[in-house]
Amino acid sequence: MADQNGHVDAGPAGPPMEQVAGAGFPAPPPPIYSCTLTPELVAKAREELQEKPEWRLRDVQALRDMILKEQPNLRTRLDDAFLLRFLRARKFDYDRAMQLLLNYHGSRRAWPEVFQDLKPSTVKHVLDLGFLTVLPRPDPQGRYILCLRPGKWKPNDYHFVDNIRAIYLTLEKLIQPEETQVNGIVILVDYTGVGLSQASNPGPLLAKKVVSILQDGFPIRIKAVNIINEPRIFKGIFAIIKPFLKEKMAERYVLHGSDLSSLHRVIPRSVLPEEYGGVAGRLDMSAWARTLLEAEEEFVVEFCQPDPLEGVVLPDSMLFEGDQAEDSYRSLRSQLYYCY
Template identity: 25%
Template sequence: MSVRALPDHLQKVVEEELNEVPKRVPEDIKAIKDWLSKQPHIKAREDDQNILLFLRGCKFRLQTVKEKMEEYYVLRSMVINRINVKDPMLPDMQAVLGRPIIIPCPINENGPQVFLVRLNRGDFGKILIDDIIKTGVVIMDIVMQEVDHMVMGFYCIIDLEEFEYGYLSEISPQLIKLIIRGVQNAYPIRPKGYVILNAPSMCVTLYETFKLMLYQKLRDRIHFFNKSDLGEMFKIIPKHILPTEYGGSAGSMDKIRAEWKTKVESYRDWLIDDSKYGIDDTKRLNHPKAYNEFEGSFRTLDID
């Protein structure tokens, strides 16, 4: 078995919170590999580390791993039609990486990973929502690959102070459903909460329209704050890991952005190769499943 050893405090987390039994991990990894060998329609990364990521993300419930892994690759095949090749050197991703739009905060040793997402005034018409989503997917893929700290879950701060209403024309109901499906059903990560900062009334209305698509547990983890409420936000998000613009001591947003731009570019070959993984329904053994159909209720998977 080829997996990274965790530091003691994270090993304690996976054993106490994620049901990991170290001596049983090789057997569980083999069980998923055996299952994948009987699923010719799924082209998945089958290295031990990637399978362990799904096992931990599903609290070692093997049936849930199978469902979430298939959903993950179904979603990839849907999304690949929107985002094409994930080449960070192409102009669309360079435009996003060149602005402080998606910022992974430094590791919080005592809690979940934190991401900061913001749309900057003046970007509408220059940067498409699809390009922001593509870059976000790429950054999340990289974080999942190398940041073991993600076993503690993640928080996402979405700052809408500079949101431009023009972007609403690019946010279709289908896109919202796709994003919700990814968060709830596909990614093997633990959303600990979403903090929405400075939301204009139109965005609050949009949330009220779609919130019934969210599991109750996830709805309970969405918090709305304004600038005057940052003290309350700091009860959830440690202040010191935030950029200086938010009162933290992690450096400026542009400094963190530049570091991540370099990191994403260093993954170029891996990202281009990663585009080949997904679902080929023509090879499905049981019955056809149109992966572009996602109206209606989503498959029920646990949000931990």
């Protein structure tokens, strides 16, 4: 039975976040939906996401009914906790949440090399290299910080797609707790060590696919992208990315250069590692790796399954409309050389 705030009595929801193994990272949700938002986050969700606690379960049921009616062949989860991710990401607009859900599943068909056999053990080499991690403490707004270090990757190490696989698995883990669904995340990208070989390797089509998934194919709110230690060549890198960014997302990119005081104005030193002028200790790449690897079984259940879109008729507005982005690759590559 739901109370006036939309809570469902499902018994204990598991240990508090700070007691969970893995340096305090968010715990997975309980099997039956039970609202875990604090009163402050309930108020934030109401103001920013148009989420009304007294209508929450009704809205979930409305989206569920829409899926069953319009896409009866879609092999998707229909539980409350899962569908809430899409409603929150699209401010409880049913049509937009439905489109996001279709894009979410459609990305698997559009990019099989990313999603085939997608589980943490297949990207352990990326985690060991230190390409990405999640800082163990959220910022004062409750947003976890995904830290990317593309300079750690070299084209001869492995295909760039493996980096995308690791990022996607990380986002899947981060979006589980309701706090992240409401607060969103922050991305910190350290371009130390990035040269021409890394910058020119992905190409416009790959960049377009990544941006398309993050903007239109995944139910997460990216509140800021902070770039630090970017070289001159970043002008060329951003020239590849920017055409695919929506205006709102482009405005959330902040370039700090090597000025860490600028970074500290948006991410306090209390949550940053020593490498970035913080006081939270040395950057520990192993804690998040353990968190992902310990979740191997849940990812096998989630992703190592038959095509969820088999027999589904997709709308014309699906992601990745062809390879036209490659037409501009030659000129953009020239720009990279110029910047370098």
